[in-house]
Amino acid sequence: MAGGNPLLRDFNKKSARQGAPGSYQDPRYSPEHLEQMYNAPAAGPAQTGRMSYDDVVMRTGVLLVCIVVTGVLGWMMPILALPGALIGLVLGLVNAFKREPSPVLIIAYALAEGLFLGGISGMFEATYPGIVIQAVMGTVAVFVSVLVLYKVGVLRSSPRVTKIFMVAIMAYALFALINLGTSLLGGFNMRYDVTLFGIPLGLIVGALAILLAAYSFVLDFENITDGVRRGIPEKAAWSAAFGLTVTLIWAYVEILRVLAIIRSMAE
Numbered sequence: 001m002a003g004g005n006p007l008l009r010d011f012n013k014k015s016a017r018q019g020a021p022g023s024y025q026d027p028r029y030s031p032e033h034l035e036q037m038y039n040a041p042a043a044g045p046a047q048t049g050r051m052s053y054d055d056v057v058m059r060t061g062v063l064l065v066c067i068v069v070t071g072v073l074g075w076m077m078p079i080l081a082l083p084g085a086l087i088g089l090v091l092g093l094v095n096a097f098k099r100e101p102s103p104v105l106i107i108a109y110a111l112a113e114g115l116f117l118g119g120i121s122g123m124f125e126a127t128y129p130g131i132v133i134q135a136v137m138g139t140v141a142v143f144v145s146v147l148v149l150y151k152v153g154v155l156r157s158s159p160r161v162t163k164i165f166m167v168a169i170m171a172y173a174l175f176a177l178i179n180l181g182t183s184l185l186g187g188f189n190m191r192y193d194v195t196l197f198g199i200p201l202g203l204i205v206g207a208l209a210i211l212l213a214a215y216s217f218v219l220d221f222e223n224i225t226d227g228v229r230r231g232i233p234e235k236a237a238w239s240a241a242f243g244l245t246v247t248l249i250w251a252y253v254e255i256l257r258v259l260a261i262i263r264s265m266a267e
Helices: 006-018 031-039 053-076 078-097 103-127 131-151 159-186 201-230 236-266
Strands: none
Touching: 053 078, 053 103, 053 201, 053 236, 078 103, 103 131, 103 236, 131 201, 131 236, 159 201, 201 236
16 A cells, blocks of 8 residues: 555654664664674673672682681680681581582681681791791692693693592591591590601601692682683682682691691701
């Protein structure tokens, strides 16, 4: 029909006057606006609510600050090391098996571990002056070395190595529990009192534990990289920071023990 449908013609005129979606006068579809949208930077994790590397770094920094703060208290009052260790152990297990990360519980874990680390660090320092600085530097060296090797693609996990790692972790945990029992009940510390070919057992176990901690860093880095790539929720950064903090604490304690054994052998 000539002239088309009059109702449709009236609707198009009205839409053009009002700037309806799809009309030439709609500002959302103007060439200038479309060009601005095209040239605008892509939405980042902060805009999409997804986890980023910065989120993990910031939360890990918060946990380390908490450890240092209560670590000073534990250093001045070594008696707080034992309750700090027990509370930290319980909170560590709770956070490890919790489905949703709880910032409050994770921060509480860091505060408790600070009491433990401060207490034992003060005791080791009193016996072996300068050992704490050495242990801190050793921990940083291990962390940075693994991070660099991971970034350049030298270190990667594999299913087979991860299985061996898990078995070794369970064996180490069993050894630690048995050694704790013999130390408290019988005054017999297998780390110092047992030797293999003239080498204290603690030195061998400690060296293996440091290697396990290094591999644990690799797993932590891969979990973080995978999480950022898949765009998991931002709150998962607390879980990633918790994992890194646990590994850092483990590496520090083992390095501290190994250094103490080496210093005692040198005397």
